[in-house]
Amino acid sequence: MRLYQVIPLALVGVVISGCFVYSLSPGGKSSIKTIAVTQFENKTIEAGLSGRMTEMVVDAFIADGNLKIASPEQADAVLSGTMSSYERRPKNYDENDIVTQYAVIIVFDLSLTEKGGEKEIWKERFSSEGIYAVENEMEEDGQSRAAERLVLDIINRTTKSW
Secondary structure (H helix, E strand, O other): OOHHHHHHHHHHHHHHHHHHHHHHOOOOOOOOOEEEEOOOEEOOOOOOHHHHHHHHHHHHHHHHOOOEEOOOOOOOEEEEEEEEEEEEEEEEEOOOOOEEEEEEEEEEEEEEEEHHHOOEEEEEEEEEEEEEEOOOOOHHHHHHHHHHHHHHHHHHHHHOOO
């Protein structure tokens, strides 16, 4: 092989090996191995959504597998939070100024603390938008889309940022 052929191969090897190592240890060298997710509070008039979000986050941690779910007394860290805002607003209109799409915007204020609540690991506001078409969907479809994005953001913030 000539030098101009070897260099690109070597670069590809470095890139692949770097990604491989990262993907095997997304949580870094954290001492946190278990997490508790407390029931999220609801400060909005939208009943039931904060409870569904709690269940979705727990299920996502189980599926992700980086952290094991435990009780607050036995967990290395506790995730807690509040659904602080819920809004449905028109997103798109047709030529007759009739709403064709709505956006559901959900905001959660969350914090992750070490066991016993002594040390805050992070505290952050998460916001997500889910759009649904009036013609063939319901508000719950927008809620589900927003909730799925929120759950993904929460899992990534918790497991990928240490």
